[in-house]
Amino acid sequence: MNQFFRLGLHDVAKRLRNGKLKPSVYIKSLLDRINELEGAVQAWQWLDRDRAMAVAKKADTSAAALRAAHPLYGIPIGVKDNIYTAGIPTEMGCCLYQNYVPDKSADIVTRIEKSGAFVFGKTVTTEAAFMMPSKTRNPWNFQHTPGGSSSGSAAAVAAGFVPGAIGTQTNGSVIRPAAYCGIIGYKMTRGLIGVDGIMPFSPMFDQPGVFARSVADSALLASSFAGPRSGISPNAAPLKNAPRLAAVRSPSWYLAGREARIQFEADISRLRSAGASIDVIELPGDFDRAHKVHRTIMLYEAARVSRAIRDEFRGYFSDFLIHALEEGDRVTETQFRDAVKKKNALQNSFASFMDRGYSAVITPPTTGEAPNSLHVTGDPSFCSIWTLIGAPAITIPTGLGPRGLPLGLQIISAVDEDNYLLATAAWCERHSPFKGLTS
Secondary structure (H helix, E strand, C coil), rough: CEEEEHHCCCHHHHHHHCCCHHHHHHHHHHHHHHHHHHHCEEEEEEECHHHHHHHHHHHCCCCCCHCCCCCCCCCCEEECCCCEEECCCCCCCHHHCCCCCCCCCHHHHHHHHHHHEEEEECCCCCHHHHHCCCCCCCCEEEECCCCCCCCCHHHHHHHHHCCCEEEEECCCCCCCHHHHHHCCCCECCCCCCCCCCCCCCCCCEEEEEECCCCHHHHHHHHHHHHHHHCCCCCCCCCCCCCCCCCCCCCHHHCCCHHHHHHHHHHHHHHHHHHCEEEECCCCCCHHHHHHHHHHHHHHHHHHHHHHHHHHHHHHCCCCHHHHHHHHHHHHHHHHHHHHHHHHHHHHHHHEEEECCCEEEEEEECCCCCCCCCCCCCCHHHHHHHHHHCCEEEEEEEECCCCCCECCCCCCCCECHHHHHHHHHHCCCCCCCCCCCCCC
C-alpha cells in the first residue's frame, strides 16, 4: 500500500493541482486504507468505491488550467449524513429516512464542489445528530467511542480515509469527536456560514464545522465553503508574536477527569515556556447558568422542529431521543424567551471579557479520554458554553492519556474573529508536538 493517505489537505491539494500526483493514484491509496480498516472503524454510512474511482480517473485528464483554478481540485471530502447531497443518500442517522435521496445539495456542499472537491462518501451521524451512539468506533481503540454526533467525520479523518470532512455542531458535535480522535475540529462563528440543506435540530445553535489533521488544513477546507464574504482565509499562518491567553477551567471543571486536568496544566506550562502570556482566570459568575440556558433553548427548538413528524412516526425514533424531545415539549414559550435573553446577556459578557486584551481563551475540549464504551458519545459540557454564545472554537491534539488515547486543547476567540482564532491555534499547534495515528 502506498502512503499517500497520510498526506494533509494542503499537501495533497498542491500535488494534485500541479500534476505531481494523479487523482486516481491518490484515491486508490484512500480506498486501500478504507479496505484495511473500515470493517473495524465503520465511519461510512454511504460509500461507492466505483464512483469515487470514476470521478478520480476523469480528473486525471483535466487540463492544467482547470486544475490550477480550483483550490481543492480532485480532493475527496467526507460529508456528515445530516447534510443534503443531491443524488446521494442522506439518512440523518434515522431509520425513518433510510434510502432518502435529496434532489438538491446543501449550500456548503455546492460551494465545496465549486472549489474542485467532490463528495467522497457520507459519514455516519448519530440519530438526528443528537447523542444516541452510532456504529462508528474510535480509530485509536475500537472499544472506545469516537464521540458524536459527527462520529464518522472525525473517525474518517483520524483513520486516514479522507484528508478532510464536514460535520455540524449544536452542542459539542465537532469539538468533542475531534478531540477524542486526535485531530483538528473547527467550529466557525455562528451565522458566518449558512445552514441551508442541513437537517435542523436547534436552528439557533446548528452550525457547520470541519475536521482535518492540521490547523492550516482546517482553514483551507472552511474557506472553500465559507465563501469570500465570510473573510475566512485559506492560509492560517501562526501569529508572529506569542499570544495572551486566558486559561479558563469553566463551570464544567468539576467534571474533568484526572488525565484532562493534568494535560491542561501541561499545556499551560508548555505554552508559557514558548512565550505565551497566560492568565489562569474564571469566566464571570453569570456563566454558571450557561449550560441550563443552552439545554433549554436547544430542546425547546428541537421539540418544535420535530413535533409533526414525531406525531406521525414516533415509533421510528429511539426512546432516548423521544425523551429528550419531550423534555423540550415541557419548556414553555416564556421560559424559552427568558433563556434567549440570558443567552444574549452572556454573549455581551463574553465580549467584555475578551476586551481585556486576550487573544483567545483556552480550556479542555472534553472531560478526558474517549470513554471505554460504544453506548455513549461522551460529555459535551466543555463545548456547550461556546456553542451557546456563538463564538468560534477549535480543538488541537496535544497529548495522550494513560490509556493511550488523545487529549486536546480547546481554543476560543471573540465572535467573528475566526482568522485570529486560526492564527492563534496555529501558534499553539506549533508548540504542541503531537503524532497522529500511525498504524
